[in-house]
Amino acid sequence: MSKEKIKKIAIKHFNQYGYEGTKMAQIAEEAGMRKQSLSYHYQTKKELLLEVYKEVIQEEQTFVRNYFDSTQDLSLETQLYTFLNEHKNRFLTNPNVAFLYNLSFITPLEVYDYILSQFRLYLGTLKEVIGACFAKYELRLSPEECTIAFVTLLDGLDIQLVYESSQTYEKVQQVAWDIFWNGIQV
Numbered sequence: 001m002s003k004e005k006i007k008k009i010a011i012k013h014f015n016q017y018g019y020e021g022t023k024m025a026q027i028a029e030e031a032g033m034r035k036q037s038l039s040y041h042y043q044t045k046k047e048l049l050l051e052v053y054k055e056v057i058q059e060e061q062t063f064v065r066n067y068f069d070s071t072q073d074l075s076l077e078t079q080l081y082t083f084l085n086e087h088k089n090r091f092l093t094n095p096n097v098a099f100l101y102n103l104s105f106i107t108p109l110e111v112y113d114y115i116l117s118q119f120r121l122y123l124g125t126l127k128e129v130i131g132a133c134f135a136k137y138e139l140r141l142s143p144e145e146c147t148i149a150f151v152t153l154l155d156g157l158d159i160q161l162v163y164e165s166s167q168t169y170e171k172v173q174q175v176a177w178d179i180f181w182n183g184i185q186v
Helices: 003-021 024-030 035-041 045-070 076-093 095-105 109-135 143-163 166-184
Strands: none
Touching: 003 024, 003 035, 003 045, 003 095, 024 035, 024 045, 045 076, 045 095, 045 109, 076 095, 076 109, 076 143, 076 166, 095 109, 095 143, 109 143, 143 166
16 A cells, blocks of 8 residues: 555545544555554554645645746736636645645644644745736735735635635635735736
8 A cells, every 4th residue: 555545545534524533544444454554654643644734735835836937928917816716726626735725724733833834834935926926017016015915815715715615715706806906006
């Protein structure tokens, strides 16, 4: 049994049952192994969660960098609005992204400091890359202020994804986007 398959099953269980509700025995069973065999790879659920979360953070950092590298020839408005759509679609279709945001909003106390430190790494990458986009344009606000506003917009939309439906997200996205975009224009 590969560690990759174990991690994929673990993410599914963390998404479905939360950290507290996820049982190593259930992960082992679904992976077709005994719990003792799973312990060979991961001694504890916490150890498994920490490894998976770190990898998911790295995956999202790579996505952000690659997305903005590949769309740099588009207008700023198109880049940012399409990013919001891509971000939503990744949350809805990629269990790793759902895991990242669900765990970031509903963090077990046992792993709080680690999750916070890893999520801050992701936010740092996001702010750096988006700030570089804003720096290329003349806007009413500074690149730093635009970045703060955009990340705050994204955070609010993430709340919609975690706690509401994708339909609610789309309605809120349109309203919030219009206010954001009009607010940063010269």
